Amino acid sequence: MDVLRYESIGFLLGVTYRRISHFVSIRLRELDLTPEQFAVLLRLREQDGINQKEIAARTAKDQPTTARILDVLLRKELIEKKVSEADRRAFLIYLTEKGKAFTEQAIPLEEQALKEMLAGIDPEHLQLFKEILLTIQTNINQDITE
Template sequence: MNNKKAYDLWRSAGFMLGTSYRKVSALFQSRLKPFEITPEQWSVLYQIHLEDGLIQKEIAERTGKDRPTTTRILDHLEQKGLADRRTGDRDRRSFQVGITDKGRELILKTLPLEMAANEDVRGCMSEEEYDTLIRLLIRIDHHMKDILERE
């Protein structure tokens, strides 16, 4: 007879964050499908929309992605005509990334879809619970960043 106490993954923050993220992302993905862009690509394009001329490193930091992933996403956005890269003004070794008119138009059409997906998440909790959730997620994010930097 096995007397080991089972570890309950449903009480694991990492497991629950992962499963919840995948469900929210799948919802947004299904809504973005007609626009032929993924949530991952959308988040990068949105940052470029907010501040045209960012360098790739800044985009990676603002989206929480590593540099190789950011580069791959930018390659896709450029191929789709949504963004462009040009030699940086401050550093010729880096590229500034700009949004095209087509990219700006896509963001304006799809931002309501992201906002609606967020409202769907909020629909299962009170305003106070949502604010607490966001504060806790930010705290976890900063804490895990500190741990990763030490390792």
């Protein structure tokens, strides 16, 4: 593991992201959910009845990936699509009762995984780390839009 200590921040973030994702996926496996599917369910729990484009933005996924995730969640009967009253060409996505129950079951699993991952980290350091990550995102977004 010492070999990773001196690698670039991008490499370290990538490795850490993949390990976190794998760790959480192990915890969600008992519900047959992936972290990506869970992220969509959480966004719908926050605001039900949003469109695919909004879900993609809120989960930081591209639209084709979001469409695939939504197809799986539809097959599992965790979400449903309804025609928008405002625009008959558009669909809004809603959690089903089964989807709501799955989301409520998954939340403690993810929370426990996060608790284990963050064990031993000072809350002030964790807050600083989040601020640094947000600053990096802001810097990247500014560079992309210029």
